[in-house]
Amino acid sequence: MALNMLMIHPLVLAKLEVGEHLYWQIGGLKLHGQVFLTSWFVIGALLLVSFLATRNIQRIPSGLQNFMEYALEFIRDLAKNQIGEKEYRPWVPFVGTLFLFIFVSNWSGALIPWKLIHLPSGELAAPTNDINTTVALALLTSLAYFYAGFSKRGLGYFAKYIEPTPILLPINILEDFTKPLSLSFRLFGNILADELVVAVLVLLVPLFVPLPVMVLGLFTSAIQALIFATLAAAYIGEAIEGHGGEEHG
Amino acid sequence: MMNFVWLLAVEAAETVEEGGGLFDLDATLPLMAVQFVLLAVALNVLFYKPLGKVLDERDGYISSNQVDAAERLAKAEQIAKQYQQELAETRRQAQTVIAGAQEEAQKIASQTVAAAQQEAQAQREQVQRELDEQKSQAMATLEQQVDGLSQQILDKLLGSLAA
Numbered sequence: 001m002a003l004n005m006l007m008i009h010p011l012v013l014a015k016l017e018v019g020e021h022l023y024w025q026i027g028g029l030k031l032h033g034q035v036f037l038t039s040w041f042v043i044g045a046l047l048l049v050s051f052l053a054t055r056n057i058q059r060i061p062s063g064l065q066n067f068m069e070y071a072l073e074f075i076r077d078l079a080k081n082q083i084g085e086k087e088y089r090p091w092v093p094f095v096g097t098l099f100l101f102i103f104v105s106n107w108s109g110a111l112i113p114w115k116l117i118h119l120p121s122g123e124l125a126a127p128t129n130d131i132n133t134t135v136a137l138a139l140l141t142s143l144a145y146f147y148a149g150f151s152k153r154g155l156g157y158f159a160k161y162i163e164p165t166p167i168l169l170p171i172n173i174l175e176d177f178t179k180p181l182s183l184s185f186r187l188f189g190n191i192l193a194d195e196l197v198v199a200v201l202v203l204l205v206p207l208f209v210p211l212p213v214m215v216l217g218l219f220t221s222a223i224q225a226l227i228f229a230t231l232a233a234a235y236i237g238e239a240i241e242g243h244g245g246e247e248h249g
Numbered sequence: 250m251m252n253f254v255w256l257l258a259v260e261a262a263e264t265v266e267e268g269g270g271l272f273d274l275d276a277t278l279p280l281m282a283v284q285f286v287l288l289a290v291a292l293n294v295l296f297y298k299p300l301g302k303v304l305d306e307r308d309g310y311i312s313s314n315q316v317d318a319a320e321r322l323a324k325a326e327q328i329a330k331q332y333q334q335e336l337a338e339t340r341r342q343a344q345t346v347i348a349g350a351q352e353e354a355q356k357i358a359s360q361t362v363a364a365a366q367q368e369a370q371a372q373r374e375q376v377q378r379e380l381d382e383q384k385s386q387a388m389a390t391l392e393q394q395v396d397g398l399s400q401q402i403l404d405k406l407l408g409s410l411a412a
Contacts, residue, residue: 029276
């Protein structure tokens, strides 16, 4: 029975944690309020930092401008490596916003004690903790690489579906579905699992023991943001330069 | 035991069904997408464009400065080379000037010496000539005296004979 008690706690906790949302009704539409609240916080933080960093631009950067330039160079390198020197520039805002939004979301979920703010239902957490957010980002990525492919190669973009050989047509079509699926579920699963592990450990042993897992969570969160942005850039790059990569030489 | 856990899981899943659940896709999705696109646009205006411009301008500034500096370095090296060449040239000229001066001095010295020797020779010859003249005069005077004396001797002898 003691074991049963032990089993109950995580399950009850998991049920409380995961299932519930703060529903907002707009017209006939249902929204997850807690996701929007934290996402507005993340968006506000990003906009505020960007505004402060670019308010007084100097040739010799210092302080916040320096930091944000570092971030921008990091994003540019990421996009350049995946998309290529010639084509990467128009995609920097998209890839960069993906990275920044996911990164700040994940870290805000891991670092800010949202749970101290009580909501009538559900609880505040990282926006990437919600499947809607990750699916939205993944579908935008799909749209982005379709747009990239069509704008660069026109209808010739369809040639990539039969490119190495027409036998691979079904697999190539399947790929367009697995890409957003894997993108969204990877991010969603990692962040949710991390927050659940931390929450369960905190419930079981409230002191010190969850710390290594929290640090690991920070690391995973950063890596997930990087993976999402890198993969999005890689898909865009692939759509632009063709499937076989012959143009690579 | 396993049954109990299973039951709990089912129970949890059921309650989740009512409240929406883990995979509850609804209008959050499109709104989040719109929100994200708006964020990208806003960050593009607020962050990527201005800072990207600064980065590019700085790159241009640095590379142009670098080119400029390289040019100036090349120029400086050329000037240094030219200076070395001129220095060598000047040294060579100085060397020739010195050599010429030495040669000239040598010539003047030898000329002076030769002139002095000539003069000394001429003086010596003149002195010799004067000496010779005086000697011959003295000889002539002596001869006259010899003549006179011999006449006197002759006269005395003849006179004694005659007497």
